[in-house]
Amino acid sequence: MKNRDILVLLLLLISCDGIFIPDPIDPRLPMYTETGNNAAGAIINDQIWKGVVEKSLFFVSGAPQVNLYDEGDSLVIQFSGIRNNQAEIIKFHIEGIQINALLNLTTLDNTKIILNGIDNFGAIENLNTLCNSSGGIGQLYLRRITVTEENSIIISGTFGFTINGSSCGNIDVSYGRFDYVVR
Amino acid sequence: MNSLLRYAHLPKTFLILAIFILLSNNCWSQIFILGGFNRNYIKQDYLAGNVEGVSNYHFGAAWSMRPVKNLSYLSIERQFLFLWKGYKQSVGTTDYEAELLYLSFPFIIKYSYRFVSLQTGISLDLLTFTSDVKYAESSKFNNFDSSLIIGFDLFEQKRLGFYARFCIGLTQILDYYSFDKLGNFTGEIQDIKNRNFLLGLKLRLSNHIFPHEK
Numbered sequence: 001m002k003n004r005d006i007l008v009l010l011l012l013l014i015s016c017d018g019i020f021i022p023d024p025i026d027p028r029l030p031m032y033t034e035t036g037n038n039a040a041g042a043i044i045n046d047q048i049w050k051g052v053v054e055k056s057l058f059f060v061s062g063a064p065q066v067n068l069y070d071e072g073d074s075l076v077i078q079f080s081g082i083r084n085n086q087a088e089i090i091k092f093h094i095e096g097i098q099i100n101a102l103l104n105l106t107t108l109d110n111t112k113i114i115l116n117g118i119d120n121f122g123a124i125e126n127l128n129t130l131c132n133s134s135g136g137i138g139q140l141y142l143r144r145i146t147v148t149e150e151n152s153i154i155i156s157g158t159f160g161f162t163i164n165g166s167s168c169g170n171i172d173v174s175y176g177r178f179d180y181v182v183r
Numbered sequence: 184m185n186s187l188l189r190y191a192h193l194p195k196t197f198l199i200l201a202i203f204i205l206l207s208n209n210c211w212s213q214i215f216i217l218g219g220f221n222r223n224y225i226k227q228d229y230l231a232g233n234v235e236g237v238s239n240y241h242f243g244a245a246w247s248m249r250p251v252k253n254l255s256y257l258s259i260e261r262q263f264l265f266l267w268k269g270y271k272q273s274v275g276t277t278d279y280e281a282e283l284l285y286l287s288f289p290f291i292i293k294y295s296y297r298f299v300s301l302q303t304g305i306s307l308d309l310l311t312f313t314s315d316v317k318y319a320e321s322s323k324f325n326n327f328d329s330s331l332i333i334g335f336d337l338f339e340q341k342r343l344g345f346y347a348r349f350c351i352g353l354t355q356i357l358d359y360y361s362f363d364k365l366g367n368f369t370g371e372i373q374d375i376k377n378r379n380f381l382l383g384l385k386l387r388l389s390n391h392i393f394p395h396e397k
Contacts, residue, residue: 021315021323022279022315024230024323024357024359024374024375025229025230025231025359025372026231026232026274027231027272027274027277027279028274028275028277031323031359032359032360032362048275048277112367138365139365139366139367140366141365141366141367141368143368157366158362158365158366158367158368159365159366160363160364160365160366161365174364174365175362175364175366176366177366
């Protein structure tokens with residue numbers, strides 16, 4: 001990615017804590033919603049990864065980040081969560097889009113982005129072991145992106161990808177879902 | 184015009200209701216309060232892990248009446264109950280208990296012989312609270328449930344009676360999505376029917392006793 005410093009929008013949540021509604025099929029994961037519950041979840045190598053925004057007096061933890069690079073040609077979305085008591089970030093690098101402002105994210109509403117492992121890929125960063133794996137092949141489905149009356153944006157969707165042959169071993173991310181409010 | 188047609192059935196409904204009320208005024212009636220324990224199960228096809236039943240309670244009031252005076256063994260009972268339903272699900276090391284509080288409106292037809300009354304009917308239930316909506320705006324469960332009732336009463340002519348009832352859920356209370364490992368939506372899931380077994384005591388408030396019970 002070139003000129004990645006031209007436009008960086010660090011988007012922090014948000015007005016309230018996340019709401020974890022257990023999935024009716026597998027209650028270890030959050031239910032798939034489109035209401036801005038500020039929660040995400042997935043199964044990574046048969047372990048539960050869960051991200052819920054928590055807001056305290058001085059800081060917000062677990063907030064997603066949405067960064068635009070290269071004058072809107074590249075998009076990086078990252079979700080923070082916990083797996084096996086270790087902090088872990090799920091990232092998506094997407095290229096070839098033309099979005100120069102956050103509000104234009106709605107053009108990606110109901111879009112399936114194929115992660116081919118080269119231009120578009122998923123990645124995992126373990127903040128405890130500092131083991132990073134990228135080049136994930138799979139899919140990011142931005143199922144619903146809406147703008148609220150307060151000009152907040154709700155992004156909801158699903159994901160799944162695999163990373164083979166990384167230094168951290170093979171990684172299988174499945175049944176991923178997210179529902180965040182970003183401003 | 185279509186909007187007017189929507190209400191075309193109303194005169195007929197009012198007529199039936201009026202006849203029912205007229206009959207009610209000329210018949211015997213009793214009022215009860217009731218409550219007890221219930222064991223709740225569900226019938227489901229999609230839930231992960233082990234699913235078990237849970238025990239809970241219910242309480243409310245009932246009004247029993249004879250719609251036709253000459254058929255003294257036949258009665259109709261309408262109830263209003265606070266009824267907790269639910270289930271427990273265990274996946275891995277995670278235990279999850281769904282608690283569902285319904286406002287229940289059973290409509291029961293009873294046939295009485297000596298101290299036993301056999302009952303059957305239907306219950307229409309409105310979901311008023313779930314353990315999932317403490318902080319959320321809406322529940323993942325449907326607001327409406329209905330069930331078929333089969334059961335019996337004992338010693339209804341006494342001040343204190345006993346009842347047992349099995350409620351077979353007719354409505355699927357969960358509408359959800361199904362998606363594959365990559366996140367492709369593959370359809371909608373309609374699942375979970377309640378099954379409830381109720382045991383309780385029934386206290387008659389009115390002193391009136393039906394003719395055949397004297």
